[in-house]
Amino acid sequence: MEQSRLSHMIVLFTDFGWRGPYVGQLKAVLAQQVTDQVIIDLMHDAPVFKPRAAAYLLASLVEPFPKDTVFLVVVDPGVGTDERRPCVLKADGRWYVGPDNGLFNIIAKQSTEYKAWVIDWQPEFLSDSFHGRDLFAPVAAQLASGQLPAMTETSLAQNPQDWPADLAEIIYLDAFGNAMTGLHATHISEDATLRVNSASINYARVFAEAGKGEPFWYVNSNGLVEIAMNQADAAQALDLEIGTSLQII
Amino acid sequence: MEQSRLSHMIVLFTDFGWRGPYVGQLKAVLAQQVTDQVIIDLMHDAPVFKPRAAAYLLASLVEPFPKDTVFLVVVDPGVGTDERRPCVLKADGRWYVGPDNGLFNIIAKQSTEYKAWVIDWQPEFLSDSFHGRDLFAPVAAQLASGQLPAMTETSLAQNPQDWPADLAEIIYLDAFGNAMTGLHATHISEDATLRVNSASINYARVFAEAGKGEPFWYVNSNGLVEIAMNQADAAQALDLEIGTSLQII
Amino acid sequence: MEQSRLSHMIVLFTDFGWRGPYVGQLKAVLAQQVTDQVIIDLMHDAPVFKPRAAAYLLASLVEPFPKDTVFLVVVDPGVGTDERRPCVLKADGRWYVGPDNGLFNIIAKQSTEYKAWVIDWQPEFLSDSFHGRDLFAPVAAQLASGQLPAMTETSLAQNPQDWPADLAEIIYLDAFGNAMTGLHATHISEDATLRVNSASINYARVFAEAGKGEPFWYVNSNGLVEIAMNQADAAQALDLEIGTSLQII
Numbered sequence: 001m002e003q004s005r006l007s008h009m010i011v012l013f014t015d016f017g018w019r020g021p022y023v024g025q026l027k028a029v030l031a032q033q034v035t036d037q038v039i040i041d042l043m044h045d046a047p048v049f050k051p052r053a054a055a056y057l058l059a060s061l062v063e064p065f066p067k068d069t070v071f072l073v074v075v076d077p078g079v080g081t082d083e084r085r086p087c088v089l090k091a092d093g094r095w096y097v098g099p100d101n102g103l104f105n106i107i108a109k110q111s112t113e114y115k116a117w118v119i120d121w122q123p124e125f126l127s128d129s130f131h132g133r134d135l136f137a138p139v140a141a142q143l144a145s146g147q148l149p150a151m152t153e154t155s156l157a158q159n160p161q162d163w164p165a166d167l168a169e170i171i172y173l174d175a176f177g178n179a180m181t182g183l184h185a186t187h188i189s190e191d192a193t194l195r196v197n198s199a200s201i202n203y204a205r206v207f208a209e210a211g212k213g214e215p216f217w218y219v220n221s222n223g224l225v226e227i228a229m230n231q232a233d234a235a236q237a238l239d240l241e242i243g244t245s246l247q248i249i
Numbered sequence: 250m251e252q253s254r255l256s257h258m259i260v261l262f263t264d265f266g267w268r269g270p271y272v273g274q275l276k277a278v279l280a281q282q283v284t285d286q287v288i289i290d291l292m293h294d295a296p297v298f299k300p301r302a303a304a305y306l307l308a309s310l311v312e313p314f315p316k317d318t319v320f321l322v323v324v325d326p327g328v329g330t331d332e333r334r335p336c337v338l339k340a341d342g343r344w345y346v347g348p349d350n351g352l353f354n355i356i357a358k359q360s361t362e363y364k365a366w367v368i369d370w371q372p373e374f375l376s377d378s379f380h381g382r383d384l385f386a387p388v389a390a391q392l393a394s395g396q397l398p399a400m401t402e403t404s405l406a407q408n409p410q411d412w413p414a415d416l417a418e419i420i421y422l423d424a425f426g427n428a429m430t431g432l433h434a435t436h437i438s439e440d441a442t443l444r445v446n447s448a449s450i451n452y453a454r455v456f457a458e459a460g461k462g463e464p465f466w467y468v469n470s471n472g473l474v475e476i477a478m479n480q481a482d483a484a485q486a487l488d489l490e491i492g493t494s495l496q497i498i
Numbered sequence: 499m500e501q502s503r504l505s506h507m508i509v510l511f512t513d514f515g516w517r518g519p520y521v522g523q524l525k526a527v528l529a530q531q532v533t534d535q536v537i538i539d540l541m542h543d544a545p546v547f548k549p550r551a552a553a554y555l556l557a558s559l560v561e562p563f564p565k566d567t568v569f570l571v572v573v574d575p576g577v578g579t580d581e582r583r584p585c586v587l588k589a590d591g592r593w594y595v596g597p598d599n600g601l602f603n604i605i606a607k608q609s610t611e612y613k614a615w616v617i618d619w620q621p622e623f624l625s626d627s628f629h630g631r632d633l634f635a636p637v638a639a640q641l642a643s644g645q646l647p648a649m650t651e652t653s654l655a656q657n658p659q660d661w662p663a664d665l666a667e668i669i670y671l672d673a674f675g676n677a678m679t680g681l682h683a684t685h686i687s688e689d690a691t692l693r694v695n696s697a698s699i700n701y702a703r704v705f706a707e708a709g710k711g712e713p714f715w716y717v718n719s720n721g722l723v724e725i726a727m728n729q730a731d732a733a734q735a736l737d738l739e740i741g742t743s744l745q746i747i
Contacts, residue, residue, distance in 0.1 A: 009529060011522075018267050018516050019424040021310055021471075024260075024291035028314065031258060031287045038529040042522035048425075049480075061519055065526065080455035128455050130470035175517040176546075206578035206626050221628035222519075231547075267516050268673040270559055270720075273509075273540035277562065280507060280536040297674075298729075329704035377704050379719035 033141035059106035067093030177233030282390035316342030426482030531639035557604035565591030675731030
């Protein structure tokens with residue numbers, strides 16, 4: 001039987017945004033069930049309702065977190081339907097709790113070993129629209145406390161092996177208009193040119209090396225290829241959205 | 250005499266927004282005066298300068314919090330004037346600290362029992378514009394630490410019994426354009442149609458059950474009637490603002 | 499040799515914004531290296547890439563924090579270049595960690611005594627674009643834990659004595675369109691009129707004292723002169739931006 005141990009951190013990765021009571025309500029549930037764990041808001045503007053883009057983004061962020069960290073991950077367009085099951089993934093010693101809709105596929109694919117479970121445990125009250133608060137948060141709290149909720153081993157609904165390791169698409173736009181891609185920089189030469197919409201984009205090491213208002217790509221701080229412009233909004237200038245596809249030349 | 254006990258949580262509900270130093274300064278005051286309490290940001294985009302809408306919103310959110318929780322609540326258009334008094338409310342075992350401008354009326358009205366006090370305690374320094382930091386936060390810290398500040402029992406400035414239990418108005422717009430109303434879903438049949446501006450809006454259980462781009466109402470995760478559109482911005486499409494009134498048919 | 503002691507608080511002041519994983523990643527680094535310290539998000543919308551405006555803003559906010567507080571401060575347009583050095587400042591007992599680009603000049607100028615160091619300590623991995631996470635956060639964690647990283651005493655790159663004590667410019671716009679200036683209210687008479695663009699702006703004690711839609715200046719809760727309009731957006735109405743200059747008449 002799988003064992004859980006006390007974890008030091010619960011990490012939140014959602015598409016809730018900072019507005020509204022949603023993040024606060026989720027943390028209130030955690031705060032009533034765990035005491036010593038630090039809760040980290042990793043991000044709350046994950047690609048809204050886009051689990052595929054979110055899967056590549058999440059996978060680029062987990063490496064610095066210690067084993068036994070519990071990630072509470074909610075990007076869940078199918079909430080309240082039977083289309084998707086609630087699940088737990090354990091990959092390389094870290095736990096992930098959220099909907100089984102592809103969100104964890106790149107984590108699983110990149111891991112040395114992983115196991116997945118469907119969550120059988122049920123809360124007393126389950127709203128139709130907020131499983132993050134009612135179901136996933138209590139499960140995350142149990143895992144972080146060294147307890148295992150009722151759950152059954154399963155395969156992920158989508159086979160991670162069917163997904164590409166690199167995704168030649170925009171997966172995230174930040175507040176400054178920088179556009180992350182699903183491409184790992186280690187898989188691409190600095191000589192490579194990216195084509196996106198009708199623009200050609202070359203490499204620069206840092207913003208200051210690029211001409212003002214000229215698009216460039218660089219290796220972002222999480223190891224992904226990112227498209228940016230020095231002191232300008234690349235997403236706007238190049239008409240980039242989450243899902244826009246790229247060619248590598 | 251009223252007794253206070255150590256509380257586990259201090260919950261913030263304000264209209265400060267996340268920008269600027271305001272939330273941080275308020276938490277810095279709390280962090281210097283309490284040590285073991287968890288501070289939860291429930292929301293910082295409460296209806297700006299609209300204590301009536303905020304009163305209905307706040308009341309929909311408090312039930313899951315344990316007794317002895319201290320709520321620090323600031324929606325305060327009259328700050329720095331003599332028009333409103335600083336107050337403490339105790340209702341069903343939970344504490345509320347903030348301006349006596351109607352903010353606590355629905356909490357009081359819905360409670361089994363409540364008591365209100367005007368705050369006599371004064372800080373050494375009181376700015377004209379930031380009583381949240383200078384007055385309400387230290388009072389919340391005292392209550393959370395099991396101490397009672399100097400205060401005198403009183404009636405609320407507005408009589409809670411004069412306010413309707415349900416408010417047939419929009420009380421909050423979230424980041425996705427979903428519009429919360431002040432109507433408790435338990436008071437309304439699923440057969441009911443809502444009229445707002447010139448639109449007619451029927452019930453759907455979840456987003457996925459509604460046609461794409463069609464407005465519907467549903468029971469939100471806090472038990473309020475909420476107007477939404479599947480993958481579209483209901484507030485924009487229906488021209489909804491905080492205060493827009495509804496008819497129930 | 500300088501001594502460091504355990505501090506109670508680590509205070510974050512950055513221009514990262516709340517979107518993206520940046521604040522979360524920085525806090526994850528801190529959470530793995532400190533245990534008992536409270537982490538306060540003072541602000542994450544400091545003037546983007548404008549260390550001079552940020553310097554006046556930061557200096558207006560530090561006074562309420564206890565000695566030994568560690569401020570982690572990142573407004574860093576020169577990240578990844580050799581143009582600026584990473585530095586530590588100790589001023590009036592408080593620690594500051596960040597780039598040596600003028601950010602700490604007003605803190606230093608206003609202090610009774612200060613000392614500055616260039617940081618010699620190097621992390622195992624240093625990204626080109628995120629020194630906040632890779633370099634400044636670990637140094638802040640060391641200082642907060644009572645340890646001194648390898649560092650060498652130095653002078654600040656820009657001499658604080660060359661900077662004016664008051665800056666007759668807009669240094670920050672808040673979400674409501676209120677415009678902070680770099681002027682200390684204690685240096686200005688309530689009879690003074692401010693000229694900005696072509697508008698003349700007189701003093702009012704509180705918002706409620708000003709006519710609706712009329713610009714006024716008041717003493718904000720941090721002691722700076724701030725320009726506002728009652729129930730309107732002063733920045734928009736008066737065409738104010740960070741850096742817009744003022745005359746005092």
